[in-house]
Amino acid sequence: MKTLSQEKVVRYRGTELNTKGWQQEAALRMLMNNLDHEVAERPEDLVVYGGIGKAARNWESFDAIVKSLKELENDETLMVQSGKPVAIFKTHENAPRVLIANSNIVPAYANWETFHELDKKGLMMYGQMTAGSWIYIGSQGIVQGTYETFAELAKQHFGESLKGTITLTAGLGGMGGAQPLAVTMAGGVCIGIEVDETRVDRRIATRYTDVKTDSLDEAIRLAEEAKAEGKALSIGLLGNASDILPEMLERGFTPDVLTDQTSAHDPLNGYIPSGMALNEAAALRESDPKEYVKRSKASMAKHVRAMLEMMDRGAVTFDYGNNIRQVAKDEGVENAFDFPGFVPAYIRPQFCEGKGPFRWVALSGDPEDIRKTDEVILREFSANTHLCNWIKMAQEKIQFQGLPSRICWLGYGERARFGKIINDMVASGELSAPIVIGRDHLDSGSVASPNRETESMKDGSDVVADWPILNALVNAVGGATWISLHHGGGVGMGYSIHSGMVIVADGTKDAEARLERVLTTDPGMGVARHVDAGYELAEKTAREKGIRIPMMKG
Numbered sequence: 374m375k376t377l378s379q380e381k382v383v384r385y386r387g388t389e390l391n392t393k394g395w396q397q398e399a400a401l402r403m404l405m406n407n408l409d410h411e412v413a414e415r416p417e418d419l420v421v422y423g424g425i426g427k428a429a430r431n432w433e434s435f436d437a438i439v440k441s442l443k444e445l446e447n448d449e450t451l452m453v454q455s456g457k458p459v460a461i462f463k464t465h466e467n468a469p470r471v472l473i474a475n476s477n478i479v480p481a482y483a484n485w486e487t488f489h490e491l492d493k494k495g496l497m498m499y500g501q502m503t504a505g506s507w508i509y510i511g512s513q514g515i516v517q518g519t520y521e522t523f524a525e526l527a528k529q530h531f532g533e534s535l536k537g538t539i540t541l542t543a544g545l546g547g548m549g550g551a552q553p554l555a556v557t558m559a560g561g562v563c564i565g566i567e568v569d570e571t572r573v574d575r576r577i578a579t580r581y582t583d584v585k586t587d588s589l590d591e592a593i594r595l596a597e598e599a600k601a602e603g604k605a606l607s608i609g610l611l612g613n614a615s616d617i618l619p620e621m622l623e624r625g626f627t628p629d630v631l632t633d634q635t636s637a638h639d640p641l642n643g644y645i646p647s648g649m650a651l652n653e654a655a656a657l658r659e660s661d662p663k664e665y666v667k668r669s670k671a672s673m674a675k676h677v678r679a680m681l682e683m684m685d686r687g688a689v690t691f692d693y694g695n696n697i698r699q700v701a702k703d704e705g706v707e708n709a710f711d712f713p714g715f716v717p718a719y720i721r722p723q724f725c726e727g728k729g730p731f732r733w734v735a736l737s738g739d740p741e742d743i744r745k746t747d748e749v750i751l752r753e754f755s756a757n758t759h760l761c762n763w764i765k766m767a768q769e770k771i772q773f774q775g776l777p778s779r780i781c782w783l784g785y786g787e788r789a790r791f792g793k794i795i796n797d798m799v800a801s802g803e804l805s806a807p808i809v810i811g812r813d814h815l816d817s818g819s820v821a822s823p824n825r826e827t828e829s830m831k832d833g834s835d836v837v838a839d840w841p842i843l844n845a846l847v848n849a850v851g852g853a854t855w856i857s858l859h860h861g862g863g864v865g866m867g868y869s870i871h872s873g874m875v876i877v878a879d880g881t882k883d884a885e886a887r888l889e890r891v892l893t894t895d896p897g898m899g900v901a902r903h904v905d906a907g908y909e910l911a912e913k914t915a916r917e918k919g920i921r922i923p924m925m926k927g
């Protein structure tokens with residue numbers, strides 16, 4: 374018998390429309406794709422990734438969104454409030470087809486307690502970043518960012534690659550599952566601790582992780598052997614990170630690189646407390662959520678203390694965007710922020726050039742369409758060897774999940790140029806159907822998140838949240854196909870505001886104009902945000918690219 378998600382989530386492919394236009398069709402196919410069982414972590418619960426990051430509030434809302442998209446005219450806009458369709462208005466053909474607001478709570482109330490109350494009453498859902506904004510593409514979405522991070526870390530600390538080093542991390546979920554592959558792509562050895570065996574199996578099945586073990590001794594032995602031989606290897610170690618890290622310390626094991634990607638941003642649904650089996654955790658979560666959160670936070674404190682100790686013993690340690698330092702600090706680990714977040718440590722220079730996780734998806738479902746766009750990157754951006762290496766490696770190592778897609782970090786100027794080429798290829802029939810272009814909310818100018826993307830800004834503007842709002846507004850005005858404004862993604866309630874942008878290249882002249890506008894304003898806001906904060910590289914980018922910034926000096 375089919376499950377509910379198998380019944381409702383349809384794999385629309387090919388050139389036949391199920392809606393009244395390609396823009397609506399793109400939204401429909403991407404919503405379905407987010408919940409495809411190959412893509413979503415828990416499709417039955419509408420959960421795509423990142424703890425409880427959902428694509429629609431409930432199945433009733435899902436049905437209503439699907440129906441609305443199928444009926445939506447080419448000059449109408451559907452409004453979605455926390456995963457529920459709430460209105461359809463007549464707008465105009467160059468306006469967005471869908472506007473989405475997810476998980477936004479008035480600041481003084483913006484915490485998990487309020488969210489859970491509203492969620493229970495059926496008034497809200499958690500949209501994470503690309504879950505509720507329908508542009509999640511499976512673990513590939515994060516592989517390149519993770520690869521960029523590890524490659525930069527390798528450059529700063531070990532020379533050119535991670536060869537001959539061991540990286541220790543935890544959490545092999547939707548995003549975290551990219552870590553083992555990114556580490557091996559950078560030539561290193563990875564031990565990824567994961568408490569849920571089904572998650573480890575999934576990473577092995579999709580070739581993101583090489584081997585699995587439930588023995589700490591075996592994991593350490595395999596890792597040390599591979600390190601000595603200079604071989605790349607990833608090991609999924611079954612267990613709880615807050616128990617295993619202290620055990621490693623007792624055995625005198627110190628990794629070369631240390632981080633974590635458990636869903637620590639959500640103490641109730643994302644992190645499994647120390648010493649608990651999965652089913653025990655599930656039962657306690659249901660019977661006594663307060664006790665669960667207490668144990669979960671205490672375990673995170675233990676986890677971070679062990680990370681700090683490993684750092685003192687020499688491990689290059691960084692926070693990987695799950696807010697675990699904040700929880701530990703709130704639990705009394707005063708020096709939790711002694712290790713830096715990954716953005717200030719490794720990523721910010723890219724943000725200054727408007728670069729970030731740009732992605733595109735072949736609505737046809739034909740992998741050949743992505744292969745052709747890969748060739749374009751290799752041809753048009755051949756001077757960027759780092760980018761070209763990534764594309765070649767991705768072609769070889771990335772197995773598509775759901776609709777074929779590709780990600781690469783493109784910056785200001787590059788995105789608009791690439792968008793036009795794709796649109797031309799759709800127009801000429803070289804690609805078999807339109808392409809949908811989007812990005813993560815974790816981008817250059819679309820997020821305010823003081824423990825992550827905007828940590829340690831040069832001018833102290835870490836908590837200023839006007840930027841993602843301006844970003845959403847200008848992209849909507851420019852005619853993106855759907856726009857979203859979310860709260861709480863990545864780091865949890867109260868800690869972030871961010872916006873998403875998705876735009877369809879359907880080969881028309883109208884689309885060409887929209888792409889030119891939106892793929893310029895979107896990264897342009899990133900450059901402007903970093904100019905405003907005083908980054909010289911952003912000022913240089915703005916000057917070179919002719920971005921008009923009224924109060925820029927020089």
Ligand code: NAD
Pocket residue numbers: 414422423424425515518543544545546547548549550566567568569572612613614615634635636637638639643644645646647693694695696815862863864
């Ligand atoms: P997910 O919920 O799909 O996966 C989290 C995994 O952690 C699960 O498989 C879970 O079983 C495991 N886990 C929980 N507690 C554990 C414990 N104590 N020990 C070992 N394993 C444990 O989430 P995800 O999509 O992989 O995201 C992970 C985190 O990274 C989230 O907090 C997310 O917000 C954050 N994130 C970071 C970035 C980035 O670029 N750095 C991007 C997106 C998300």
